[in-house]
Amino acid sequence: MNKPTLRTLIIEDSEDDALLLTRYLQQTYELIHVRVDSAEGLSRTLKQGEWDLVLSDHSMPGFDSFAALQIVQQSGRDLPFIIVSGAIGEDLAVAAIKAGAHDYLLKSNLKRLIPAIERELQAAQARRTHFQSEQRFRATFEQAAVGIAHVGLDGRWLRVNNKLCIITGYSEEELLTHDRPSITYPDDIPDELNSMQQLLAGDVPSSTKEMRYTRKDRSLVWVNLTWSLTRTSTGEPDYFIEVIEDITKRKEATERLRLFARIFDTINEGVVVTDASNNIMLVNPAFSVITGYSATEAIGKNPRILHSGLMDKAFYDKMWQSIKKTGRWQGEITDRRKNGESYVEWLSISTMKDERGEFSHHIAVVSDISERKAAEERMVYIAQHDFLTGLPNRMMLHDRLTQAIAHAEREQRKVAVMFLDLDRFKAINDTLGHLTGDKLLQVVADRINSVARTSDTVSRLGGDEFAIMLPYIENADDIAMIALKLLASIAGPCVIDDNEIEVTTSIGISVFPEDGVDSESLIAHADAAMYQAKGNGRNNYQFFTREMNRRTLERMLIKNKLSHALERNELFLLYQPQVDLKSGHIIGAEALVRWDNPLYGKVLPAQFIPIAEENGLIPPIGEWVLREACRQNQAWRKLGLMKITMAVNISSVQFRQKNLGEIIKAILSESGLTPSGLELEITESVVMQDAEAAILLLEDMKAMGLKLSVDDFGTGYSSLSYLKRFPIDKFKIDQSFVRDLTTDTDDAVIISTIISMAHSLKLKVIAEGVETAEQLAFLKQQGCDEIQGYYFSQPVSAEEFTKLLSSGSGLCKL
Template sequence: ISARKRAEAQLRKLSLAVEHSPAAIVITDVNAVIEYVNPKFYQLTGFTPEEVLGRTPKILQSGLTPAETYQALWETLMAGEEWHGEFHDRKKNGQIYWCLQSISPVKNESGEITHFVSVTEDISERKHSESVIRHLAFYDPLTELPNRTLFRDRLEQAAAFAQRNERLFAVMYLDLDRFKTINDTLGHPVGDLLLKAVAERMRQGLRDTDTIARLGGDEFAVIVQDMCSPEDALRLAEHLLQAFAAPFFIESHELFTTPSIGISIYPQDTTDIDALIKVADIALYRAKELGRNNCQFFTADMNVTALEHLFIENQLQHVLERNELVLYYQPQISLGSGAICGVEALARWRHPELGMVSPGAFIPIAEDSGLIVPIGKWVLREACKANKAWLDLGLPEMLVAVNVSAKQLRQKDFVDTVAAVLEETGLPSYLLEIELTESCVMQNPEQAITILEELKAMGVKLAMDDFGTGYSSLTYLKRLPFDKIKIDRSFVIDLGTDTDAAAIAHTIIAMAHGMHRIAIAEGVETAEQLDFLHSEGCDEIQGYYFSQPLEDAGLVRYVKGWGWSAQHLPA
């Protein structure tokens, strides 16, 4: 009797355990007819015991679980083994859910299967989390476009397909022209909305078979498949360029942005995936060099240029630590007094293998790579140090003009850096002149005005370089606290032969004087140019007519031997 009672107690424990189990438990006969479900089954599926007893689990099928899953299940169970797997089932109310299920066969004393017991756990939340994580791993959260990882995967698939079927496909690299200006001026929220609008416009402008990806920032990439010739990619790129002609309306702003596009072709350019990406990027760089808002196919010549560019950039990484930079100074002459009133500091690079590298060959690369910031600091410090040394030698006071790039100006500590250099070198602030180009200032004019006013308050002189070649607004020009306006050499070189150049020079000088600024002309090489500028009232002159850029010692000798007088000029 006691044995029977122990058995009954054991059964009651098992029954209670099943009844209170956190998992849904179902017991069926060998034909899968349901004989028992526990309370958790009802909570999970919405079906009461009365609704499912005598029926089969097919009542839960949603049609989303592959038939192969059920086939593998029955083969495993009928072999007398346990089966574990996932189902995509449907609740009584029609809601789809994911469940993790373990099904075990129950055998009698003869080893025959008499029942099946399934234990089911709802894993919908886990599946949702996995889906979110997977989406974040492969898609850009802002635009919902494929990200760099998925783009690479799609690229490998495209290459495999093209190789098997002897087909072409193209890779387009695209970025937005002057997007940073919009982002910096109107703020990141507006910039983000613009990127989303750009992504949507690209989706509308491309075919369903094309893959669009956002690689980061304002960089996008496109895989163009089903091509018969490279011209198909060109037509698609031109279609994209046209799509960007219309403005983007973001909040209360009407914004215009254009793309620059670089195109590489598989297998015409290369069959290597990494190389295909690289050459598309090289073509993009070329498109930007040619004025932006255009598309360029990769060519072998571009690769040579890119390799040279890469070599220069790599060498620039060590230019300061190896002391390879040197400053040259070009005198500036006052046409009123005839005195040397200033010098412009010009960086030159003495490379051990390349020899003297011109600024035109390395300054743009330094700007693109961001190396212009440390190089610019070095130039500022060395120029101020040199001018203080000239004062100490007894040379007359002269301004030293230092060129500053847009990247330098955007540094939060730029004004503090200038103040620190002046204090470190002991140069009076009124003997330092900062030169900025029109385009540099107009990238963010309001920010530029604030920075320039701080420099002005310190006593630093300011000059607008290359005037007439940018896109200044006269409204801003009036507000910008420049002391000088510098006439670009492109207008000076044609004086005497081109009436338009003469008219432009005349206008700039008159405009400078009208705003109480000094007018200085650079690139003066002939007496004819000098006479014209003097007759128009130009205040200062710089150019090879007087002197080429000189090293420190050469400049000291030049200043000490200076004897030119403005009286030599015609009245």
Template structure:
């Protein structure tokens, strides 16, 4: 069983007085990387608000829950000894009073949905967890649960007050008013005088309806006094719900009361007594708590709970009126970059600004909801056709076009929108929600800043994506990945000067799978970070093995994704891999695209300088296809420019392409950087590059990517004469 870290235990020992105020969180997670991410996120909260106990197995969790109570449980549903809803049921049975939040993959919806139905309080998508959002989310859900408990307690208090007023008249010391048999006022106590605005002397003998003026708080119509019923029916009666007392000066207060008949010694009814009290504050508090339980704490928009209720109502109304309902799922594009570069305070202000613009784009009868993180949902009730939803989507995209001034920064953000329509895309809240979510992912895949309607074939692709994601997780555990190496050739001498490591996936059923078929999915679900770490370690290990064999090894280039570069442990991970494999840093080259670098140029520059200080070589991959600032790139510590193969492909047949390639080669020389032309596949392309004095080429003209064993034969041959003889 995994326990608290040494550092956390020491914190507890040093400051025992803090333990009582900290929330105990039991983390049940078998993936060390996910567990560390969550532990680090909660450990970084101010004041150490959370004490995390981590276990990796369901059995350990059940044993821990059997010892004493736990306040919050973060439960992964894919444990070695417990899977899916069965794992949740066992934990819920062991800790029925704990606040359980299910941890799930970004596309795993079924198991979390069942868990919510059976008592889970919420679920968290692992791909969206970060050190700012997770503690806030935990504090929010714990506060929200407390709010709901308080709301129920307030409702019980209101009920109990009403019951006491009905059956124990003499024990109530609030406002007391009595009448005779004709309904004229005979008595008021001091509280009644204050609440009605009538002194006892002024009120005596006046009709009850004049002194005790009450109205229905909803209809604003005069309400019937319970005293008349008490007299007529000779029994205790209560005031109607949502009753408002109008004081003599017009001031209104919400009240609850009861009235009972007054008898003489012979049992004859002689009048009535009304006992009432002010419940304005209690009703306001109940209303506030109800609002907090159904609205997002940051933007004030309806939350997922309220959206589900309204969507269910909208579906019912649309069914009765033969209308349609549209659900728009919206996700901010690259919002994480803003949080990472400018801070979460700016990110929160941006979310509030976006929320305001979204509300301005819809009707008062529609609902804009914040789903969580940077996701919003718009519910369009009773529309005539899907075109109405398209019109709103266009309006939303246009509204986000204008820059937003946040904290002195001019921010440009876009949205990816997925749309589902009732009844074509689903007849339940669950199916409509899933359809819109699926369509939103396709909007992102189609370049972002657009909207996509759900189509049935998207489900097939979504299932395929989920299958690939699950298989990728297995591939990491079962070591199914391998690297191929493509040589980089000096075009003047024909010598091999380097190699690019290219990942392949050897699936036991599907055979060899190329990166284009799985890397995009790995990036979406966050698996690209552990996969990239494996690629880096394997490339360094292999290069070190060639050196140890006495071969004349060459530097190995490894592609780095944006998620890897932005990952907190990336720099430390590179240094550790170099140390553990023993590979000299000069034999490692990292390739990054222009877009990765320029998304957050300042942060990228700091990371690149740190890598250069380690001795690692750096290359700009796919040069010319991004949106970089050349003046900024000039200051970055790159060794190599790689001309994208889309330009190389046309150099022999397209004058513009040839001009671009010649310009990049000249630029590289002026910047004292090595230039590599990618995708060299023909004699004509090679001849042009040689005439332009391009230093290095890479492509099928020289060699396809080769397994490590085949590539080693090239190293044995002396790294030479790979350039066709007629061009040497």
């Protein structure tokens, strides 16, 4: 039978005693031993090998068992240390045991040696096993990837590992001075206490909770806390063991996934995920809303179920080439919904690759842009068409004309442009109102379209101006034929809101390439030709000539000069006397504006007033006329001359100014003229345009003390019911009736009627344009109150008028 090996270090100064001891041990063990008898020898031998046991004599020369025990202990080795001595007292033996010796016995009684050795070897093995277990636990505890802690029943930390310190941001020393609730997020403490009570009550063997800790830097960390209760051998609660895992990143990732899921389910764009074979794997609700296909209907299908048939094979080939080459594609595409309706979408496709770098999925994002496309098309339509008539506007005309010119140039053909302007449309608008005018424009647009060919472009340029672009023209006769048809079509009877309206148009024509090689010049030259047609009596057409272009340029120059006329003091007033027929004395004057330009000389009102109206210059010019007329009248009064009334014509533009009353008050205050010294002449058509509003404005002016007269009376469409409500002082008979009253009985009857009606309304009457004695005699016979005209005096300067007033000039008695 094999003996167990025993590696023994014997501390003995007596060789005989050592021999005796070894022979005794060899009876039981395969003995390996070394004898030493000094501290140096013991230290050296401990370092040289592994030992199972130390047997030491107590008393040796210069050395004893206490010193030997201390050396063994300092070596860090856990070796059984047994004292075998010839003589050791009880007190020394007890002291040795207290110092760390495991046993002692006498050399004279070795029977107890083997049992003592066996006992201490087993004890040493047990200690080593326990130590190794403790080391493994400590390594696990300290090196664990999760936090581990022992927590007392009072909640205080008893032991914590390094990972828990990292999770919480506290050092080990800091944690051991805290309790667990001090770092638990306040909202989570009740749940934590509840779990603790369940463990203490034995309701559950362990508990796992997700909760939050407050780190040292006050940030929050999510942890997964698993804890159990350790009990004593008697079953009493001892302490809690906690395993704490930092799940902050996992929680954030989970929250991101939840967010992505919510985004996936709630975004307005459709999302489609397909596999490598392009079969649909996943769709979101927006996809179903856009396409009409539910997720059940779409999953497993190929996206070809959405093809509208409107995109050709070349389109899809190019799309897939881009996807394969770059991994992505985006663009506009027309697909078809489940109900068969086609729609426009913005499609973005990207790809995903697997770990081998091969395409594994396609992700498509679909935006239904049908409404946006429709809105864009509507905006383009609005930008290119007139809102009132639906005709192409100036911008579209220019675009089409430019294209037609380019085509005609290649084909060596002609293109014509017709510029149409309705005759006397302003009078219709002022008399019957803008609503009636708009309806008339719509009727005219329809009539022009009825004559135009399908290849022509009919356009409304603004106001009462229309243009027609005629491609594929062979000769001037063809153009003239179309122009005649237009004149005839537009001039037909027109009844709007029970009003029968006579409407005609003037047409100007320009032709490519003779009259211009671009759209701007062709339209401008057609416009110039239209003005020539107006000048030739209206309701006709004219082809453009170079002379017309010269006059058009002249109009542009006049416009530019006129815009600076006021600041350069080029405007001045003439005054035409108004004479009382009973006394023959001058009782008033009409202020008439004139323009003296260094380049053009004295420009007649008929030349510059229409240009001023077209370019918004009437308000400043009109205000200047009022101011200068009032200033001059007050100047005459200061000279002690006869007090007369200054008549000033108010245009329709001025009459519609909201601050007209304030302007007049300011001018009267500035000049010092009393309100009764100013008479405002307002045309019949202006006051009838919005009669109710006109009455209110006229009443305000009358309340100021101004005199009011209706100019050009008899040329408009006055209602007697309104006339008697107008707070006016005078009718002014238009010179068109006075001119032929001695030869035209109708004019004479009209004048007689006007005078009679005015007097019945207790109004005065003044006739303008009186040039002959016969006209004067007739007017006086009919009871006309006042006259104005060349028979007495043409318009004169302020100096000349001063002389007339000073001399007391008047009409001779008939």
